Amino acid sequence: MSSMLASYLTLAAILFCIGLYGVLTKRSAVIVLLSIELMLNAVNLNLIAFSKYGVVPSLKGQVFSLFSIAIAAAEVAVGIAILIALYRNRGTTNVDEFNELRN
Amino acid sequence: MFELNFVWNGHSILFLILAVCIISGAVFMLHFSKIIHMVVSLAFTFIGLAGVYVLLEAEFVATVQILVYAGAISILMIFGIMMTKHDQLEESPRIQWKGILAGVGCLALFGAIFFAIRSTSFPSIPAVGPLAEDNTLELGKQIFTAHVIPFELLSVLLTVAFIGAIVVAKHDAEEKEVAGSATREEAE
Known part of the structure; x- marks a missing residue:
């Protein structure tokens, strides 16, 4: 049984690392937001895996993951709104060109 | 290992x-x-x-x-x-x-x-x-008894986030409209 827990944790780690790579290398702000979603999903997978195979199996992990899904939805809505406002002002969604704070 | x-x-x-x-x-x-x-x-x-x-x-x-x-x-x-x-x-x-x-x-x-x-x-x-026998039923009981305060806080947060998103996305369009009408008035 515990070997299945290790498999789920490994899958979540792979997803988290792919999401981190996307955040660090992608140039489009939409894809950076999506990669953050992928990382949040990896954490949700960990929560649900521990709620089934953890030392004390209970539904608490699923409640936590529901809350984190709601937070992710709010985050994406605000992120897209900021992105659209930035696009209206700057005419681009390339994260490399958002450098107003530099000078 | x-x-x-x-x-x-x-x-x-x-x-x-x-x-x-x-x-x-x-x-x-x-x-x-x-x-x-x-x-x-x-x-x-x-x-x-x-x-x-x-x-x-x-x-x-x-x-x-x-x-x-x-x-x-x-x-x-x-x-x-x-x-x-x-x-x-x-x-x-x-x-x-x-x-x-x-x-x-x-x-x-x-x-x-x-x-x-x-x-x-x-x-x-x-x-x-x-x-749980009935996953959704047990989850509902958990959320609305033990976790009801986080749940309500979350609903407030969602409302704030969505109103904020609308304000952020709409703000600029209104400003542009105001600026556009101002330049039109100047032209007249």
Whole structure:
């Protein structure tokens, strides 16, 4: 049984690392937001895996993951709104060109 | 240390198929050049994750995953793409060593996590029955009794976030309109 827990944790780690790579290398702000979603999903997978195979199996992990899904939805809505406002002002969604704070 | 005691049964085979779907969706997201293709491939990943949640006896969370992630968030992202630039191509990073450095860092992080997972001995719990007879019913009881205050706080946060999103996205359009009418008046 515990070997299945290790498999789920490994899958979540792979997803988290792919999401981190996307955040660090992608140039489009939409894809950076999506990669953050992928990382949040990896954490949700960990929560649900521990709620089934953890030392004390209970539904608490699923409640936590529901809350984190709601937070992710709010985050994406605000992120897209900021992105659209930035696009209206700057005419681009390339994260490399958002450098107003530099000078 | 790394003994892979993988048991072949229906559960683990289903898990392997779903894991291949999930990881291939995520890797294709990194590989595609058109942004809209990236969003669709990530929606594939989200649906695969819902399948994994069903395997973990979290049917309600799987439904929410499909509704919120594969539905709402993907559509919101496609809205975001349509509102900004239509057929944008993802450029490769200008500085090549930056991408290589990020890749090496992510691989190192994965190696560390993998080492930690494999070297931890998880206590083997006695095989208990299903977590709940009726997953949705038990989840509802948990949320509305033990976790009711976080739930209410979350609803306030969602309201604030959505009003904030509308204000942020709309603010500029109104200003532009005001500025446009001002220049029109000046011209007159």
